[in-house]
Amino acid sequence: MDPNSTTAVARLHAVQNHLSIQPCFQRHAIHNDKPTGPADLARERANASFKVEDMTEVILRGKENVEALSLAYQMIQRDPDLRMREGHHYDLTRAEDREQTMRQIARTIELKKQIKDPRLRQALFMAMAFYSESYSMRMYVHDMLFKQALMLFGTSEQQDKWMDDIENWRVIGCFAMTELGHSSNLRGLETTSTYDRATNEFVIHSPTLTATKWWIGMSGETATHTVAICQTVVDGENHGINWFIVPLRDPKTGRLLPGVTCGDIGHKSSRQGLDNGWIQFTSVRIPRENMLMKWASMSPEGEFTPSPNPILSYATLIPERFTILSGSQVVLAQTLTIAVRYGAVRRQGNHDEQILDYQTHYTSLMPGVAFIYMLNIVDRELFDKWDEVAEYAQTDAGAFMREIPDQHGVSAGFKGALAWYVTDILESCRRACGGHAYSAYNSIAGLIGDYGVVTTGGGDNVVLMQQSARYLITTLKWAQEGQEVVGSVSYFNDYKKILSNPKTSFQDPRDLLSHEFVIDVLTWACAKKATDLAEILAEAGKSNFDQAWNANQTELVRLADVHAWRYFLILYQRGIDREKHTPVYGMLRKMGQLMSTFALRKHLDLFLEEGYFDGTHAKHVRQLFLDQCKDLRQDAVPLVDAWVIPDYVLKAPIGKYDGNIYPAYFGTVNAAQKSFEPPAYWHKYAAPLLNAPRPGDEKKGCKC
Numbered sequence: 001m002d003p004n005s006t007t008a009v010a011r012l013h014a015v016q017n018h019l020s021i022q023p024c025f026q027r028h029a030i031h032n033d034k035p036t037g038p039a040d041l042a043r044e045r046a047n048a049s050f051k052v053e054d055m056t057e058v059i060l061r062g063k064e065n066v067e068a069l070s071l072a073y074q075m076i077q078r079d080p081d082l083r084m085r086e087g088h089h090y091d092l093t094r095a096e097d098r099e100q101t102m103r104q105i106a107r108t109i110e111l112k113k114q115i116k117d118p119r120l121r122q123a124l125f126m127a128m129a130f131y132s133e134s135y136s137m138r139m140y141v142h143d144m145l146f147k148q149a150l151m152l153f154g155t156s157e158q159q160d161k162w163m164d165d166i167e168n169w170r171v172i173g174c175f176a177m178t179e180l181g182h183s184s185n186l187r188g189l190e191t192t193s194t195y196d197r198a199t200n201e202f203v204i205h206s207p208t209l210t211a212t213k214w215w216i217g218m219s220g221e222t223a224t225h226t227v228a229i230c231q232t233v234v235d236g237e238n239h240g241i242n243w244f245i246v247p248l249r250d251p252k253t254g255r256l257l258p259g260v261t262c263g264d265i266g267h268k269s270s271r272q273g274l275d276n277g278w279i280q281f282t283s284v285r286i287p288r289e290n291m292l293m294k295w296a297s298m299s300p301e302g303e304f305t306p307s308p309n310p311i312l313s314y315a316t317l318i319p320e321r322f323t324i325l326s327g328s329q330v331v332l333a334q335t336l337t338i339a340v341r342y343g344a345v346r347r348q349g350n351h352d353e354q355i356l357d358y359q360t361h362y363t364s365l366m367p368g369v370a371f372i373y374m375l376n377i378v379d380r381e382l383f384d385k386w387d388e389v390a391e392y393a394q395t396d397a398g399a400f401m402r403e404i405p406d407q408h409g410v411s412a413g414f415k416g417a418l419a420w421y422v423t424d425i426l427e428s429c430r431r432a433c434g435g436h437a438y439s440a441y442n443s444i445a446g447l448i449g450d451y452g453v454v455t456t457g458g459g460d461n462v463v464l465m466q467q468s469a470r471y472l473i474t475t476l477k478w479a480q481e482g483q484e485v486v487g488s489v490s491y492f493n494d495y496k497k498i499l500s501n502p503k504t505s506f507q508d509p510r511d512l513l514s515h516e517f518v519i520d521v522l523t524w525a526c527a528k529k530a531t532d533l534a535e536i537l538a539e540a541g542k543s544n545f546d547q548a549w550n551a552n553q554t555e556l557v558r559l560a561d562v563h564a565w566r567y568f569l570i571l572y573q574r575g576i577d578r579e580k581h582t583p584v585y586g587m588l589r590k591m592g593q594l595m596s597t598f599a600l601r602k603h604l605d606l607f608l609e610e611g612y613f614d615g616t617h618a619k620h621v622r623q624l625f626l627d628q629c630k631d632l633r634q635d636a637v638p639l640v641d642a643w644v645i646p647d648y649v650l651k652a653p654i655g656k657y658d659g660n661i662y663p664a665y666f667g668t669v670n671a672a673q674k675s676f677e678p679p680a681y682w683h684k685y686a687a688p689l690l691n692a693p694r695p696g697d698e699k700k701g702c703k704c
Contacts, residue, residue, distance in 0.1 A: 037345035037659030040354060041637060044344050048638035054583045055642035059376055066644070068123035073646050076127055081107035083131075088672060089651055090440035094272045098221065101134045101273035108139075109169050130330055131649050133450040134273025141217040141274075142166070144323060146173030149227040149316045152393055153243045153292035162245070170251070174216050174223035176279055181210025183460065186229065186241060186314065191281065193230035193244050193291070197302050202291060204230060204246055204284040213279040215457070220264035220277025224249045227292070228281075229313070234304045241313050243292040246284060259284040270449025294393070308397075311404055315393075318404075319386055320458055321411035325379040328422045331451045332372045335444055337640040338655030339365055339429035342436070344637050345659045355432075362633040363626065365432055367598050368425035369639050370591035370632065375418070377575035377588070378568060382410075405471065406487030410567065413468035416461040416557075417564035419454045426451060436654050441668045443652040462557065469556035472563055473537065476530045488567045491523050498527045504612050509620040515573050518596040522566035525606055529559040558606065565599040587635065594628040601625050 045052075053066075060066050076082045082104055092100065108128060115121050129136035147166050150159060165171040182188045190211035193202045206212055213219070219226065228246050232239045248260050256262055265276040288298055295307040307313060343356030343365065355361050389407055392400035426448045430437040437444040455461045475485045479492035491498065504521060511517045533552055540548030549556070569592070576588045600607075600621050607613035613621075632639075647656055653664035678686075 035660055035662065036347060037661055039659075040344050040347075041341065041657075041659035044637035045641065047634065049635055050584050050587050050638065052638050052642045055587070055639070056644055058579055058582060058584055058588070059373075059642060061380070064119055065123065068117070068119040069127060069644065071120060072123040072127040073649065075111075075124065076131055077646070077648055079107065082128070083648070088441060088668065089132075090443075090446055091672060092272070094267060097134060097273040098275055101132065101138055102222065104128065104132060104135050105138060105169075113168075127649075130334065130645060132273065133330075133447075134271050136327075136330065137271055137274045138218060138222075140323070141175060142169070142173050145175035145217075145316070145320060146225075146227055148319055149175065149243055150245075150292065152316050152390070153294050153312075155292075155294050156394075158289070158292060172218065172222055172224045174218040174226045174248075176213040176216050176219065176226040176228040176246075178213070178215050179210060180212040180214040180278070181208075183456075185463075189229060189231060189241060191228060191230045192233055193228075193242070194233040195235075195288075195298060195302065195304070196285075197235075199285070200288050200300065200302070201285045202244060202288060204228060204244060204281040204286060206280045206282070211280075215265065215276050216279055217274055217276050219248065219262050219279050220275030222275055224251050226279065228279075232291075232296070232304070234298070234302075239296070239304055239306055240310060242296050242307075243313070243316075244286060245290040245292065246281070246286055248279070257284075269452055270446060271453070309401060309404075311408060312401075314408065315404060317459065318407050318411045319383075319390070321415040321464075322379075322382050322386060324415050324419055324454060324458075325375045325382065327454070328418065328451075329372055329375050329379070331447050332368065332375070332422060332425060333640070333643040334645055334650055334652075335426055335429045335447050336365065336368050336372060337643060337645055338442065338444060338650060338652045339432045339437075340369065340636045340640045341656070341659065342433050342654045342661065345654075345661055356633065356636060359626065359630070361432060362636070363629045364428040366629040366632045366636065367594060368428065369636060370594045370598075371421065371425065372643075373588065373591050373639075374568065374572045374595055378571045381571040381575045382414075403487075406489065409468050409471035409475075410488050410564075412459070412464040412471070413560050413564035414568065415459065416465040416468065417561045418568065420461060422451065423448075423455060433654060436665070439669075441652070441672070442654050442665070443650060465557040465560040466553065468560035468563065469533075472526070472530050472559060473534050473556075476534050480534075488563070491527065492530070495527045495531060498524055499531065502611065504607075504617060506617065509624055512597060512600070512621065512624050513593050515569070515592070515596065518600060519566060519570060521600060521607070521612075522562060522569070522603075524612060525603060525610075526559065526563045526566060528610055528612075529555065529562065529606070533559060558603075562603055562606065565602070569596055569599060587639075590628075590632065594625075594632060597621060597625045597628055 056066050057063050060069060084100070108124060111124065112121055115124070125139065129139075147163075150162055150166065154162070162171065166173060176191075177186070177189075179189055179191065182190065190206070190208055191213065192205050192207060194205065195202055213226075213228065216223075216226070224247065226246050226248055227243050229241050229243055232242045246260075247257055248262060249256055259282045261280040261282070263278050265278065268276065288300070291298055295312045297305045299305070340356065343361055344354055346355045347353060348355050349358075356365070386407065389400060389403045392403065426444070430444050430448060433442065433444060436442055440446055459467075472489065475489040476492050476495065479485050479489075479495060485492050501524070504524075506512070506517065533555060536552055537545060537548050572592050572595075576585065576592060579585050579588055604613065604618050604621060608615075608618060641657075650656075653668050654661045656664050
């Protein structure tokens with residue numbers, strides 16, 4: 001046969017294949033079958049290897065909490081002051097979103113006073129946090145940042161004075177830390193608090209434009225008070241940063257008080273219901289007693305006593321950074337529920353496959369599914385420890401001082417490393433849903449916008465990772481000098497023994513399923529990278545330290561990342577050991593094994609660079625990762641179902657529980673269509689273009 005003829009036949013076959021009716025079209029257009037989505041999701045649920053109810057009880061810490069959350073979701077759906085009254089959330093204007101959010105807060109505070117069951121009160125807040133990110137953040141600013149500052153830095157007398165008003169929202173608080181020209185560099189903040197001996201007052205002042213407090217949640221329209229971090233000046237001497245309660249607005253009129261200027265930041269990429277604002281202070285006088293004086297203090301006689309350790313000024317940032325784990329669960333649980341259900345419903349390909357069965361699809365989603373369970377378990381471990389440390393602040397100052405450095409190091413590393421990975425997962429979910437995730441009506445775009453601030457707000461991740469690295473370099477030096485180090489860095493006590501084995505001993509891929517083995521590998525990587533970097537910095541000396549640090553910045557960040565993942569896996573294993581009695585322990589362990597492999601795969605370049613792994617080891621890690629993702633894919637739908645998020649909270653028709661997504665999606669879009677008539681701008685701009693005369697039409701007498 002003529003080769004040209006063969007090529008032509010092949011092309012014809014290819015064209016014929018492109019034009020042939022695909023299975024999905026045959027199913028729907030020709031046979032008019034029912035949508036496959038409901039049947040697909042029903043099958044996924046029937047094939048689950050565990051009971052969804054058992055997993056939900058682990059997520060929510062008990063059956064009673066599950067029941068309380070179910071009731072809370074029902075309350076929201078039925079309460080006109082809590083739910084959306086009409087329209088769609090993503091069609092609200094900024095002003096409408098702000099009003100709705102404040103209405104929701106007012107209603108939940110009212111309900112909080114009426115509800116006697118503490119479980120239900122907590123469940124209502126949790127359910128509302130899932131329902132509205134703006135609500136969650138407004139509550140967080142007041143209840144976590146503002147109140148926590150008073151708890152950590154205020155004396156018992158100050159707490160007695162303010163706490164009841166804060167708890168009952170007779171005072172609405174915000175947290176004024178970052179400035180227009182300064183964020184993570186708190187020592188460079190410009191706002192001053194100058195002590196006036198004549199009046200026994202502090203004078204709060206913004207001396208420059210860049211001293212303007214910036215991005216301050218709730219300051220734009222709502223807050224009546226703030227805790228402001230300021231440079232403390234006494235008799236012309238700067239004593240560093242301290243915290244001060246400063247009134248902003250008259251609680252009766254809402255008008256700004258003399259010397260206070262607040263404005264709104266304006267339109268943001270998301271969280272429009274949160275009134276982020278800016279604050280300028282012009283010689284605002286406050287009583288001496290408004291300085292928070294648990295650690296640093298000013299006596300009535302005008303004698304200043306500094307804090308025993310400057311790090312105490314940053315203590316309130318530790319729980320703020322730990323809350324990244326709970327906040328990430330809220331965003332990820334919704335996003336992954338939408339993406340996984342869509343992947344199980346959407347069919348595409350030569351054999352009309354569920355797209356979730358494609359390797360590229362399940363490997364992009366299943367690590368995220370496992371990760372939210374890790375966040376859930378580790379969140380409990382972190383706050384159990386932090387609650388213990390915070391109690392020391394009230395009862396044992398020495399113990400508090402001993403614990404704070406490690407807590408600060410862990411919080412900085414976790415906030416950086418974990419929040420970065422959350423953003424990766426969110427983008428993977430968006431891509432996994434194709435063009436439909438670009439629609440605001442399927443929520444993923446909005447959730448990505450909501451989370452976008454996390455990698456820079458509350459401390460830029462790059463800066464925080466360097467803080468973590470600095471802590472690691474410092475504690476390694478202590479260990480090298482013979483001091484015992486504790487907490488997340490205790491392995492440095494044995495750094496010589498750890499580094500005595502320059503190459504891994506593993507030959508059997510099954511070793512990678514051992515938690516202890518994976519931790520040993522990551523421990524070696526941390527010890528190796530830390531000692532190498534510490535040697536480089538030591539050789540640079542004090543005079544060249546900053547240059548050496550900058551020249552090795554990316555490696556220092558990598559050290560912090562490996563350390564964070566190592567400790568994250570340790571805390572997860574510690575947490576699931578509490579669940580050994582539950583029927584879902586095996587599934588929890590399986591997810592931990594997947595994420596252990598993920599951590600090794602993430603840092604394969606480091607192991608290969610240092611010769612700790614060879615090419616065969618790397619292949620074992622990559623293949624195990626693929627196998628584990630494929631295995632976990634079989635339980636993908638039940639694993640997201642266990643988060644029990646109602647459809648009205650998801651606000652995403654392509655993530656509907658019943659799988660009948662396309663009528664719901666079309667209905668949502670159609671409901672937003674206000675009119676099918678041409679818009680006003682069509683007549684103003686489009687019609688003149690379309691009806692402009694062609695050249696020569698005047699001569700022909702054309703009337704078109």
